Amino acid sequence: MKISILDQSPISHGKSAAEALAETARLIQRAEQLGYTRYWVAEHHGMDSLANPSPEVLLGQLGALTSTIRIGSGAVLLPHYSPYKVAENFNLLATLYPGRIDLGIGRAPGGSAHETLALRENYLQNVFRLPSLLSDLIGYLQDELPPDHPFVGIHARPQPPVAPELWLLGTSGKSAAYAAELGTSFAFGHFMSEIDGTAILQDYRQNFQPSRMQQQPKTIVTASAICAETEEEANRLAASLDLWAVQTDSGTASGGIPSVAEALAYPYSEAEQELIRKRHRRMLIGTPGQIKKQIKELQEAYQADEWMFVTITHDYETRLRSYELLADALLRE
Numbered sequence: 001m002k003i004s005i006l007d008q009s010p011i012s013h014g015k016s017a018a019e020a021l022a023e024t025a026r027l028i029q030r031a032e033q034l035g036y037t038r039y040w041v042a043e044h045h046g047m048d049s050l051a052n053p054s055p056e057v058l059l060g061q062l063g064a065l066t067s068t069i070r071i072g073s074g075a076v077l078l079p080h081y082s083p084y085k086v087a088e089n090f091n092l093l094a095t096l097y098p099g100r101i102d103l104g105i106g107r108a109p110g111g112s113a114h115e116t117l118a119l120r121e122n123y124l125q126n127v128f129r130l131p132s133l134l135s136d137l138i139g140y141l142q143d144e145l146p147p148d149h150p151f152v153g154i155h156a157r158p159q160p161p162v163a164p165e166l167w168l169l170g171t172s173g174k175s176a177a178y179a180a181e182l183g184t185s186f187a188f189g190h191f192m193s194e195i196d197g198t199a200i201l202q203d204y205r206q207n208f209q210p211s212r213m214q215q216q217p218k219t220i221v222t223a224s225a226i227c228a229e230t231e232e233e234a235n236r237l238a239a240s241l242d243l244w245a246v247q248t249d250s251g252t253a254s255g256g257i258p259s260v261a262e263a264l265a266y267p268y269s270e271a272e273q274e275l276i277r278k279r280h281r282r283m284l285i286g287t288p289g290q291i292k293k294q295i296k297e298l299q300e301a302y303q304a305d306e307w308m309f310v311t312i313t314h315d316y317e318t319r320l321r322s323y324e325l326l327a328d329a330l331l332r333e
Contacts, residue, residue, distance in 0.1 A: 001299075001330050002306040004038040005031050005323065006074045006222055009051040009058075010312045013256040020051040021058070023316045028062050030320060032069040034327040037306060039066075040074030040104060045111030045119065049244065049256050053110075056089040063097040072102025074187070074222075074308075075169040077110045079126035080119045083133050087140035087156035094160035103141075103164040104187060105134070107175065134168075134182060141166065142212055166213055167220070171195065176204040183211025190298075191224035191282060191310060198301045221298070222308040225284040227291050227325040228318070234285045237322075239263035240314040242276045249275060259314045284309075288329035295330065 007027060011020040028039045041058050044050040052058050055073035062071050071093075076086055086103070094101040107130050109116040109123060116123050126133060139145040140156040141163050168179040168186050171193035179186035186204050188197045201219055208217040226241070228234040243263035247253035258266075268276070284291045295307060309326060313319045 001295075002037045003326065003330050004036050004040065004070075004220065004306060004308040006040045006042060006308050006310040008042045008044065008310060008312065011049055011051050011256040012314050012316075013258050013262065015256060017051040023319075024052075024058070025061065025065055026316070027320060027323070028069065028071070029065055031323065032066050034324060035331050036069060036323075036327065038070035038072060038102060038308075040072045040102065040308070042074050043077055043106075043110050045109075046115040047111065049248075049253060056093065059093055059101075060096070063093065063100065068100075070100050070102055070165075071097065072165075072167070073104045075104035075106030075167075077108060078105045078133050078137065079107055079123050079130060080110075080116075083137035084140055084151070084154070084156060087137055090164040091141070091156050091158055091160050094162060094164045095158045098160060099162045101160075101162075101164040102167055104167040104169050105137070106169045131178060131181075134178060138166065138182060138184075138213070163213075173200050173203060176200045177207065180204045180207035180217070181209055183209050183213055185214065185218040185220070187220040187222060187308065188302075188304075190221050190302075194282075197221065201302055201304065219302075219304045220306045220308050221302050221304040222310060223284055223295075223298070224282070225291060225309040225311055225322065225326060226313060227284075227286065227288055227311075227322040227329075229287065229325070231286050231290065234287065236260055236264075237313045237318050238280075238283070238285050241312050242279070244312075245279055246272045246275060257312060257314050288325045291326065292329040 007024050009020045009024045011017055031039050041052055041055045043055050045053050059071050090103045145152045166184045168175050168184050171189040176186050190197050205217045226234050226238045239260050240258050240263050243258045243266050284294050311319050311322045
């Protein structure tokens with residue numbers, strides 16, 4: 001089984017963004033040692049709990065710290081940006097780190113309404129134009145725009161020896177349909193979606209159209225996971241994420257990911273407890289053996305080519321240990 005990491009660079013309560021980014025730099029080096037296939041970093045805007053608004057900038061640093069693990073964006077939020085500039089950024093990364101760059105594309109805003117407007121005033125129009133933006137991006141990455149394109153003759157330089165691998169990311173059937181039509185890889189956010197992802201992946205495979213980028217469909221499923229030596233400890237660590245989710249949902253999140261002590265002392269309402277129970281139904285929380293069993297059951301349904309895990313705990317050491325235990329359970333039969 002191939003396994004990978006999605007890192008949102010969480011900022012723990014009492015720590016700084018600089019410390020969170022330093023933890024990302026440490027974690028990717030350990031992930032490479034452990035045998036993870038790829039390491040993606042996310043894009044978020046205006047959040048004091050997540051440190052990275054610019055995957056392409058952070059990837060330049062992470063590539064220099066590693067030598068074999070694939071690195072990429074999970075995701076660049078294309079409606080905010082020019083496809084030409086995105087292609088330039090990732091062609092540059094692919095020139096620096098040949099054969100290791102993934103370009104994951106999303107269409108979510110990645111922040112509040114005000115931050116979205118500050119990034120791109122016509123964001124909503126660009127969401128509706130996403131198929132056209134994607135076609136332009138593919139043309140620049142493949143260095144082949146249609147003959148009638150208004151920018152034909154323009155090239156996204158530098159041209160790398162191996163083009164970035166293009167992935168569309170999503171939590172619904174729309175992104176999967178785009179990926180199938182354009183012939184790109186598709187990553188499904190199981191940890192963010194309440195929709196039946198198995199049907200979405202099945203439709204993607206059935207409707208996939210081979211392209212210059214790839215001949216066969218290719219899938220990743222991303223899950224939220226907290227793994228510890230005991231089930232009790234895993235649930236204790238998950239309390240931080242539970243409180244953060246409650247605060248984010250109510251618009252009161254501030255100061256970073258809460259500590260376990262803060263979370264255990266918080267007086268949850270019945271509605272908040274129900275929100276947590278609902279979230280836990282799509283999370284993997286437990287011992288290595290328990291999570292391995294859950295992944296095998298999910299894999300029977302999803303038939304994914306790869307699993308990607310996002311783990312958020314209050315302190316770096318328990319987050320690292322979770323990834324170490326997952327690697328031991330899933331890569332070392």
